[in-house]
Amino acid sequence: MAQRLVLRRLLSLTIRTLPLQGQRMLSGPLAPRAPLVPHGKAFGTSASCRSTFNVQDGSDFQDRVVNNPKPVVVDFHAQWCGPCKILGPRLEKMVAKQEGKVLMAKVDIDDHTDLAIEYEVSAVPTVLAMKNGDVVDKFVGIKDEDQLEAFLKKLIGA
Numbered sequence: 001m002a003q004r005l006v007l008r009r010l011l012s013l014t015i016r017t018l019p020l021q022g023q024r025m026l027s028g029p030l031a032p033r034a035p036l037v038p039h040g041k042a043f044g045t046s047a048s049c050r051s052t053f054n055v056q057d058g059s060d061f062q063d064r065v066v067n068n069p070k071p072v073v074v075d076f077h078a079q080w081c082g083p084c085k086i087l088g089p090r091l092e093k094m095v096a097k098q099e100g101k102v103l104m105a106k107v108d109i110d111d112h113t114d115l116a117i118e119y120e121v122s123a124v125p126t127v128l129a130m131k132n133g134d135v136v137d138k139f140v141g142i143k144d145e146d147q148l149e150a151f152l153k154k155l156i157g158a
Contacts, residue, residue: 052092052104061115065105066133071155073104074128076121080110083142084125091127094148101156129155 055061065072075091077084088106095104109116109124119128119135129137129151137155 051095051100055105055107055112058114065130068103071102071131073102074130075104075106076109076116076124076126077106078109078124081124087125087142090145091148094145094152098152102152
């Protein structure tokens with residue numbers, strides 16, 4: 001899923017180059033409107049983009065979640081899951097409010113069935129709170145913002 005999203009973003013970029021010697025510049029609607037200028041920024045720069053990431057595979061999960069010194073909230077979800085579509089953005093917003101004290105990993109159970117089985121996910125959405133590689137708390141289903149805030153504060157010890 002994340003690989004498709006990155007590929008889609010890359011393909012949506014318009015590459016603008018100068019013509020090679022002997023070629024003419026395009027004119028009309030196909031002509032580049034501005035030169036390609038490196039902007040020096042990653043795709044996402046908002047707080048939620050920095051604190052939330054999609055898990056790519058088992059080793060990525062191991063590196064970014066299990067071995068992470070920060071607490072990590074793991075959102076096991078599926079694209080076909082209605083409640084997941086409600087909880088996901090709500091949880092991302094609450095994690096972003098924590099200003100880097102906690103991270104959020106998103107795991108699509110259809111893409112990463114092995115992780116869902118390993119962490120005994122039997123329904124979605126399932127959210128795990130992990131600290132130092134251990135599951136310290138868990139909930140299944142939708143929670144309101146107050147419940148999510150209490151869940152996160154318990155995880156970060158605030």
